[in-house]
Amino acid sequence: MKDLDVLIIGAGPAGSIAASLVNQAGLTVRVVERELFPRFVIGESMLPRCMEVLEDAQLLDAVKACNFQQKFGAKFLNGTSISDFNFTDQFTEGWTWTWQVTRADFDLALINEVQRKGVPVDFQTTVTGIEFFPDESSLTTVQHIDGSEEQIRARYIIDASGYGRVIPRLFKLDKPSNLDPRKAVFAHVEDRNRQKFDEPNRIIVVNYAPGVWVWIIPFATGVTSVGIVGNFDFFATIPGDTTEQFNALVQGHPYLRERFGDVPLVFSPRKLEAWSATTERFYGKGFVLTGNVTEFLDPIFSSGVMFATVSSQLAARAVIRKLKGEAIDWENDYTKPIQQGVDTFRSYVMAWYDGTLEKIFYAQNQDPLIKRQICSVLAGYVWDQENPYVSDHAGALKRLSKLIDVRERINQPQK
Numbered sequence: 001m002k003d004l005d006v007l008i009i010g011a012g013p014a015g016s017i018a019a020s021l022v023n024q025a026g027l028t029v030r031v032v033e034r035e036l037f038p039r040f041v042i043g044e045s046m047l048p049r050c051m052e053v054l055e056d057a058q059l060l061d062a063v064k065a066c067n068f069q070q071k072f073g074a075k076f077l078n079g080t081s082i083s084d085f086n087f088t089d090q091f092t093e094g095w096t097w098t099w100q101v102t103r104a105d106f107d108l109a110l111i112n113e114v115q116r117k118g119v120p121v122d123f124q125t126t127v128t129g130i131e132f133f134p135d136e137s138s139l140t141t142v143q144h145i146d147g148s149e150e151q152i153r154a155r156y157i158i159d160a161s162g163y164g165r166v167i168p169r170l171f172k173l174d175k176p177s178n179l180d181p182r183k184a185v186f187a188h189v190e191d192r193n194r195q196k197f198d199e200p201n202r203i204i205v206v207n208y209a210p211g212v213w214v215w216i217i218p219f220a221t222g223v224t225s226v227g228i229v230g231n232f233d234f235f236a237t238i239p240g241d242t243t244e245q246f247n248a249l250v251q252g253h254p255y256l257r258e259r260f261g262d263v264p265l266v267f268s269p270r271k272l273e274a275w276s277a278t279t280e281r282f283y284g285k286g287f288v289l290t291g292n293v294t295e296f297l298d299p300i301f302s303s304g305v306m307f308a309t310v311s312s313q314l315a316a317r318a319v320i321r322k323l324k325g326e327a328i329d330w331e332n333d334y335t336k337p338i339q340q341g342v343d344t345f346r347s348y349v350m351a352w353y354d355g356t357l358e359k360i361f362y363a364q365n366q367d368p369l370i371k372r373q374i375c376s377v378l379a380g381y382v383w384d385q386e387n388p389y390v391s392d393h394a395g396a397l398k399r400l401s402k403l404i405d406v407r408e409r410i411n412q413p414q415k
């Protein structure tokens with residue numbers, strides 16, 4: 001029997017995008033997924049840059065049919081200060097909206113559509129081992145839910161296993177992140193008081209304490225996702241188990257208390273911790289890593305699904321060319337562009353936690369052009385070299401922060 005062209009590990013957004021594109025190119029593809037879908041996964045607020053990829057992979061209509069909450073921007077709240085970014089007001093041309101999704105439903109819609117297009121997907125099937133051969137083909141061992149084993153020969157593997165990190169773990173490619181470890185405590189709540197507060201069409205990020213913030217992601221169903229993120233030292237100061245910590249943190253902030261203090265939880269609060277990770281390299285002989293397996297930074301700017309989809313699109317396109325006989329320069333065609341996007345967001349993540357962005361977001365008399373340029377980064381357009389807040393991401397933020405300091409000193413009343 002002819003070998004499978006591409007084996008995809010994982011049926012999250014990264015896996016579905018890759019499967020759909022490889023299938024569209026007329027190659028044979030199969031997806032193996034450890035869980036039974038729908039399954040819970042965090043990552044509910046998307047960025048407009050995802051939409052281009054969903055469209056290219058012919059998966060946009062399947063998601064539209066789910067009627068998820070539309071998302072038009074991001075609002076940051078610090079006490080009474082507000083910084084509102086609207087995706088219609090961007091420097092880079094692109095999509096001006098996206099969705100806020102329950103990921104179980106979003107991921108199910110994507111993989112259902114992939115299956116409908118004829119791609120076989122094996123759920124509850126876990127990759128346990130892989131052997132690569134000199135011609136770059138491979139033999140993957142999977143275990144099905146009934147305990148039986150199967151070996152799958154493929155010409156190429158796309159590892160889209162997210163937090164499973166299958167190939168980095170099997171081949172010891174894991175590398176620690178240079179970001180500090182953090183923790184999130186989160187739940188879905190029945191947002192009965194929503195109408196008295198903000199419109200549901202954006203993510204709201206609340207500055208809770210220095211280095212501690214809260215996501216508020218309303219869904220179309222009236223349920224809202226609420227999560228508190230901080231470092232381990234911060235959480236160590238809050239007594240109790242995860243539920244007690246969640247309740248204490250909600251009660252400890254006026255906005256959260258008023259909006260969520262008396263509403264039922266849809267599920268008991270859960271925690272996630274120390275999620276930042278990266279790998280030695282994003283590709284090797286016979287495989288490419290996509291999505292969270294490459295690098296996951298931090299949830300603050302909702303960049304996870306955007307990177308999952310964009311990296312999978314780029315990787316799938318390269319694998320297709322490779323299997324059709326072209327030589328691929330993996331470093332320049334794949335690693336460098338993805339790394340450049342990741343590094344841009346890394347500067348923003350670091351500037352968020354060191355207070356630089358807080359100063360920029362809540363400054364008086366903001367320059368509208370700079371706001372549009374930063375808005376494009378927040379929409380996921382981190383490959384537009386015309387945008388100085390992309391091309392010189394770290395330097396531009398530092399300079400702007402210094403300028404704000406100088407302006408504030410000049411405007412201070414003389415003693």
Ligand code: FAD
Pocket residue numbers: 009010011012013014015032033034035041042043044045046047125126127128160161162163164165166184272275290291292293296298299302303304305306308
């Ligand atoms: P996943 O969605 O994790 O899918 C990988 C799949 O691979 C899984 O279904 C898994 O079961 C399967 N798998 C794993 N191991 C194996 C194996 N051995 N064999 C077979 N299958 C396997 N991102 C956003 O865009 N917006 C947000 O608001 C956001 N919030 C976040 C909040 C927190 C606290 C954290 C930690 C992350 C957040 N993220 C967010 C990031 C987001 O969760 C991920 O970036 C996104 O899910 C990555 O998608 P993926 O397709 O790469 O992986």
